[in-house]
Amino acid sequence: MKKSVKFIICALGVSVACLALGLLNHTLDNESKKPKYVFYFIGDGMNLNHLLGAELYNTEKAGSNETLRLNFTQFDTRNFVTNYSASHLVTDSAAAGTALATGVKTANSYVGVDAEGNELRTIADVASECGYKVGLVTNVGINHATPSCFYGHSSDRFGFPKLVDDYIASDVAFIAGSTIMDNESGPKDPKYQAVNTATLAERIRKAGIHLTLDVEEAGKFKGERVALVANDKENKHVPYVIDRKGGEVHTLLNYSKAAIEYLSNNAPDGFFLMIEGGKLDYAAHEQDAVTTFLEVNEFAECVALALAFAEQHPDETLIVVTSDHETGGMSLGWDHYEIRMNRLMAQKASAIEMTNIIQQMRAEGKRNWSDYKQALSDNFGLWSLVPVSKEDEAILKRDFYDIFMKWGPMVDGLYNKSEFLVYDAIRILNKAASIDWTSLFHTGMYTPIYTKGVGEKAFLECRDQTDIPKTIARLMGGEL
Numbered sequence: 454m455k456k457s458v459k460f461i462i463c464a465l466g467v468s469v470a471c472l473a474l475g476l477l478n479h480t481l482d483n484e485s486k487k488p489k490y491v492f493y494f495i496g497d498g499m500n501l502n503h504l505l506g507a508e509l510y511n512t513e514k515a516g517s518n519e520t521l522r523l524n525f526t527q528f529d530t531r532n533f534v535t536n537y538s539a540s541h542l543v544t545d546s547a548a549a550g551t552a553l554a555t556g557v558k559t560a561n562s563y564v565g566v567d568a569e570g571n572e573l574r575t576i577a578d579v580a581s582e583c584g585y586k587v588g589l590v591t592n593v594g595i596n597h598a599t600p601s602c603f604y605g606h607s608s609d610r611f612g613f614p615k616l617v618d619d620y621i622a623s624d625v626a627f628i629a630g631s632t633i634m635d636n637e638s639g640p641k642d643p644k645y646q647a648v649n650t651a652t653l654a655e656r657i658r659k660a661g662i663h664l665t666l667d668v669e670e671a672g673k674f675k676g677e678r679v680a681l682v683a684n685d686k687e688n689k690h691v692p693y694v695i696d697r698k699g700g701e702v703h704t705l706l707n708y709s710k711a712a713i714e715y716l717s718n719n720a721p722d723g724f725f726l727m728i729e730g731g732k733l734d735y736a737a738h739e740q741d742a743v744t745t746f747l748e749v750n751e752f753a754e755c756v757a758l759a760l761a762f763a764e765q766h767p768d769e770t771l772i773v774v775t776s777d778h779e780t781g782g783m784s785l786g787w788d789h790y791e792i793r794m795n796r797l798m799a800q801k802a803s804a805i806e807m808t809n810i811i812q813q814m815r816a817e818g819k820r821n822w823s824d825y826k827q828a829l830s831d832n833f834g835l836w837s838l839v840p841v842s843k844e845d846e847a848i849l850k851r852d853f854y855d856i857f858m859k860w861g862p863m864v865d866g867l868y869n870k871s872e873f874l875v876y877d878a879i880r881i882l883n884k885a886a887s888i889d890w891t892s893l894f895h896t897g898m899y900t901p902i903y904t905k906g907v908g909e910k911a912f913l914e915c916r917d918q919t920d921i922p923k924t925i926a927r928l929m930g931g932e933l
């Protein structure tokens with residue numbers, strides 16, 4: 454009797470010890486382990502409905518009975534954070550990028566400075582101090598708002614030449630993007646001297662940074678610093694996924710592959726890699742659902758690269774996926790509990806490409822409504838797959854006549870101008886699919902965060918987007 458009591462007590466003791474040890478191990482796992490490789494994914498303007506929309510679109514496209522989920526939406530650890538800026542309840546990409554890069558809230562249009570204009574340390578600085586090599590990847594300009602928040606300091610996100618100088622002065626080892634944004638073709642401000650992309654490219658080369666247009670070469674490059682762009686002459690972005698003709702090498706996916714290859718070869722002590730899906734935001738600003746979904750898909754393919762890398766480096770890799778804000782106020786299902794992705798299956802061109810097609814047609818002197826109707830049918834599926842009411846057709850016809858009567862009125866989006874004909878065609882397409890948008894800009898929705906790998910649970914404590922880089926910094930052994 455005594456023996457068995459003793460045994461029970463002993464077993465209990467061992468159990469308690471094991472439990473304590475288990476808890477200790479768990480704590481060690483989450484707090485003490487340092488990720489050697491950190492992937493920081495930012496889907497610009499991406500939010501829950503863009504993600505669910507992409508999943509439903511993919512499911513419809515594949516004809517699957519089961520909903521096809523995106524890889525990162527299935528991560529075990531997920532959370533939501535607020536993202537308002539210091540100046541507005543709805544943030545822009547500069548203030549949100551600054552929050553995600555420095556852990557400090559700032560005013561809209563401020564990059565890497567606080568609301569008083571003081572320069573801030575960034576998570577890239579912390580990474581460098583902790584011995585990590587830094588890589589930044591985007592499919593918009595390398596000095597656009599989000600990437601520049603990791604190295605730049607300016608109270609004007611459109612002061613692109615200054616941001617290039619800040620990049621040159623930084624420790625960023627690998628950078629890739631569609632172009633170097635200038636202040637000639639973008640928003641003009643008389644306080645800046647006009648500087649074009651080619652001049653800025655020259656500035657980077659003269660600083661001793663290897664600037665290349667060759668994706669493969671950038672990945673294989675051995676040396677201190679490399680900058681990869683699709684265009685070093687013109688301020689022009691790479692096309693949307695939906696508009697690719699085939700064989701394009703300048704893609705977010707290939708940039709991400711090159712970054713991982715370069716960093717794997719040049720960063721023996723580990724790396725910090727930020728990958729931004731920048732064009733996703735552009736598509737949502739245009740309220741172009743299919744174009745947005747396909748950008749989300751490519752973003753998820755980049756996350757898949759990180760997951761494959763993590764498999765090769767288990768216990769050393771941390772993957773953080775988040776967004777800076779929501780764009781477009783996208784909603785799914787305005788119409789009687791329905792979402793009809795089947796109506797979107799015939800869209801073959803983005804709204805911007807459709808505007809190009811329309812402008813090309815009018816430049817060629819095409820003046821028959823039937824030609825334009827055919828183009829909308831061929832590229833958006835109107836009439837062929839999407840029923841168009843008499844009222845809606847009357848609106849499209851009015852837009853068509855305006856093209857020739859007024860020559861040039863355009864819908865002025867944040868980044869691109871669209872023909873009214875295209876704007877209204879997109880609106881009809883959205884309506885048919887039971888998708889709606891409430892803003893041409895951003896909304897103030899909470900943004901999601903998904904994490905996987907070393908220290909993933911630490912992000913459960915994040916309440917605002919400023920907590921995210923602070924948590925990454927702490928896990929890397931530094932502080933913001």
Ligand SMILES: [Zn+2]
Pocket residue numbers: 497498545546547549734777778
């Ligand atoms: Zn943004």
